Amino acid sequence: MFSMLRIDTATETVTKETSDSLEYLLGGRSLSSHLVSEEVNPKCDPFGQENKLFFCNGALSGTNVSSSNRLSIGGKSPLTSGIKESNAGGIVATRMAQQGLRCIALEGTPPPNSGWRIVVIGRTGTEFLDGSFLAGKGVYEKSDLLSEKFGSKAGCITIGPAGENLLYASGIACSDPHGVCSRYAGRGGLGAVMGSKKIIALVILDDGDRKPDYVDQEKFNAAAKQIIKLLKENPISSKFTKYGTSAMVDICQALKVLPTQNFRHGVMEGAERINAQALYDTIKERDGEGKTQHACMLPCAIMCSNVYPDKEGHLLCSPIEYETMALMGSNLCLKNLDTIAEMNRIANDVGVDTLDCGAAIGVAMEAGLAEFGDDKAAVAMMEEIRHLTPLGRIIASGCKIAAQVLGVKHAPHVLGQAIPAYEPRGSKGMAMTYLSSPMGADHTFGFTLRDEEDTLTKKGKVDLSKKFQVIGSRMDAMGTCNFVRYSVRNDMTPLLDLIAARYGVEVSGEQFDDMVKKTLRIEHQFNTDAGITIADHRFAETFYVEKQPETGEVIDFTDEETLQAMQW
Amino acid sequence: MVTIVFKLSEMGTVSLDIDEPVPFSRVLQLCAQKTAVDIGGVIAVRGGRLISQEDLVHNGDQVDVFPAISGG
Numbered sequence: 001m002f003s004m005l006r007i008d009t010a011t012e013t014v015t016k017e018t019s020d021s022l023e024y025l026l027g028g029r030s031l032s033s034h035l036v037s038e039e040v041n042p043k044c045d046p047f048g049q050e051n052k053l054f055f056c057n058g059a060l061s062g063t064n065v066s067s068s069n070r071l072s073i074g075g076k077s078p079l080t081s082g083i084k085e086s087n088a089g090g091i092v093a094t095r096m097a098q099q100g101l102r103c104i105a106l107e108g109t110p111p112p113n114s115g116w117r118i119v120v121i122g123r124t125g126t127e128f129l130d131g132s133f134l135a136g137k138g139v140y141e142k143s144d145l146l147s148e149k150f151g152s153k154a155g156c157i158t159i160g161p162a163g164e165n166l167l168y169a170s171g172i173a174c175s176d177p178h179g180v181c182s183r184y185a186g187r188g189g190l191g192a193v194m195g196s197k198k199i200i201a202l203v204i205l206d207d208g209d210r211k212p213d214y215v216d217q218e219k220f221n222a223a224a225k226q227i228i229k230l231l232k233e234n235p236i237s238s239k240f241t242k243y244g245t246s247a248m249v250d251i252c253q254a255l256k257v258l259p260t261q262n263f264r265h266g267v268m269e270g271a272e273r274i275n276a277q278a279l280y281d282t283i284k285e286r287d288g289e290g291k292t293q294h295a296c297m298l299p300c301a302i303m304c305s306n307v308y309p310d311k312e313g314h315l316l317c318s319p320i321e322y323e324t325m326a327l328m329g330s331n332l333c334l335k336n337l338d339t340i341a342e343m344n345r346i347a348n349d350v351g352v353d354t355l356d357c358g359a360a361i362g363v364a365m366e367a368g369l370a371e372f373g374d375d376k377a378a379v380a381m382m383e384e385i386r387h388l389t390p391l392g393r394i395i396a397s398g399c400k401i402a403a404q405v406l407g408v409k410h411a412p413h414v415l416g417q418a419i420p421a422y423e424p425r426g427s428k429g430m431a432m433t434y435l436s437s438p439m440g441a442d443h444t445f446g447f448t449l450r451d452e453e454d455t456l457t458k459k460g461k462v463d464l465s466k467k468f469q470v471i472g473s474r475m476d477a478m479g480t481c482n483f484v485r486y487s488v489r490n491d492m493t494p495l496l497d498l499i500a501a502r503y504g505v506e507v508s509g510e511q512f513d514d515m516v517k518k519t520l521r522i523e524h525q526f527n528t529d530a531g532i533t534i535a536d537h538r539f540a541e542t543f544y545v546e547k548q549p550e551t552g553e554v555i556d557f558t559d560e561e562t563l564q565a566m567q568w
Numbered sequence: 569m570v571t572i573v574f575k576l577s578e579m580g581t582v583s584l585d586i587d588e589p590v591p592f593s594r595v596l597q598l599c600a601q602k603t604a605v606d607i608g609g610v611i612a613v614r615g616g617r618l619i620s621q622e623d624l625v626h627n628g629d630q631v632d633v634f635p636a637i638s639g640g
């Protein structure tokens with residue numbers, strides 16, 4: 001039996017429920033999207049009483065299996081007006097497992113003018129504490145204060161000033177193994193949903209005493225070792241260990257799909273100044289607190305994360321990911337890693353998604369508010385979010401709103417969510433994934449780029465995108481890190497063996513994929529019921545009529561093709 | 569002569585003599601033999617375009633080879 005703690009933020013009452021359904025067994029996105037679709041009125045106000053936030057760990061949470069402690073957060077998104085699942089690493093999923101929890105639900109909204117609350121979950125129960133001392137502070141300071149009060153090993157979830165002020169690009173920060181709330185479920189504005197419930201922090205104490213039960217411990221241990229072996233032997237995983245996702249800068253530059261100048265171009269002169277080698281060399285050279293390898297959760301045998309130090313060797317930002325290097329780097333024509341790290345740090349501190357804000361600054365630069373390539377102006381725009389100026393609020397509302405307010409037609413988003421770091425006109429497979437995702441433009445599933453025979457033709461891309469939407473959703477479906485997928489891409493057996501040995505439930509590869517497809521189906525249905533139509537699953541018109549200079553391509557998909565990729 | 573540039577890899581640049589066009593998969597095999605390194609999944613780019621394992625590589629070609637990772 002798996003447990004869910006329901007927390008009513010209006011009445012401050014807590015109830016516990018149990019279930020043994022397959023959705024609860026798998027956890028992750030399988031569970032969060034199931035719960036949103038069952039319990040949230042698709043037409044509700046994302047900031048109203050009917051929206052709920054579900055925090056779900058996964059099938060292997062709390063065990064010693066590498067990279068299996070991802071936290072899935074689900075709710076209705078203010079950014080896309082549709083269903084949202086956004087996930088993060090860190091230690092929260094582990095702490096939940098130690099408290100015997102598969103899911104925590106935040107429900108309702110407190111009466112107007114209610115104060116900020118902290119929800120603390122421990123072995124002896126759940127309590128509501130006054131959270132006013134955290135209000136208005138940056139996430140780093142909040143994180144320190146939470147560590148001081150609850151211990152650095154507590155699993156903490158918090159929001160920044162952006163979430164407190166209901167800005168649409170707000171994320172939710174989760175504590176990493178060092179007790180710093182730096183691991184973000186950044187996409188879709190779920191931080192603002194948490195803010196609307198007046199919960200400024202959710203803390204899971206480190207006093208849980210639940211150990212995982214195993215139907216066959218020996219078999220489980222053998223299967224866990226097999227995962228480590230697969231990860232260690234996979235040459236791609238070892239590249240992740242050394243360079244993390246930043247290796248994509250060179251790949252995208254070579255394929256002419258590196259977002260540049262508000263997605264006007266796919267190549268940036270001088271991209272080598274912000275590529276994986278530059279990042280690696282800078283961290284090594286500065287040494288100090290810098291780390292080229294770092295685990296966002298325990299245990300992780302891949303350790304793709306990093307810690308970027310400032311010139312004195314003190315921690316500036318952790319982690320810096322490819323998507324941020326592109327959206328806050330090349331997309332703004334910035335060629336300085338320190339600038340990108342500084343912007344990333346501010347984003348983490350004010351609690352916003354680096355992709356949506358990077359894209360919004362690109363739009364602001366196109367509108368003439370600053371020159372592309374102006375480092376100081378880009379950092380200053382991030383600071384505007386901290387000071388909650390009108391421009392800061394616009395940027396922290398994401399690129400769609402920024403484009404509407406600033407009068408920019410070339411707005412890089414689908415369903416209101418900023419396009420990730422692959423220029424869609426030059427990568428038709430990625431374009432189809434962006435168009436057909438129930439989450440708005442998303443890259444974490446349906447990642448076709450490495451498997452496109454010809455990136456410039458739309459031929460075959462509906463099927464290719466669908467194939468990788470399934471492959472890419474498998475890890476989310478059970479709360480495992482997406483980068484494990486390289487080792488089980490052709491055969492899920494090692495992970496399914498772990499599920500069987502832990503729970504005594506045999507799930508075949510086919511059944512597992514059916515579950516993944518069912519999740520996609522219910523997510524699309526939620527969006528349809530919310531009033532989202534195929535007309536929303538489009539890029540801005542400029543992507544259809546203005547050729548990308550380097551490839552000569554435009555988006556040439558029809559609505560019918562997008563609809564095909566949404567059929568499950 | 570074909571030149572295979574392995575980016576972000578200890579393999580560096582590998583040059584191969586080929587008499588006739590050969591599939592890229594064969595080129596990779598030859599590179600692995602020459603350097604005794606397990607190459608793994610790759611993204612290969614020639615002249616700004618992806619090439620597949622079946623695509624023919626010709627004398628004089630330069631192919632840039634990247635580890636087949638994804639963003640996050």
Ligand code: SF4
Binds near residue numbers: 294295297303305483
């Ligand atoms: S591979 Fe990277 S993102 Fe995944 S669990 Fe490990 S450190 Fe975290």
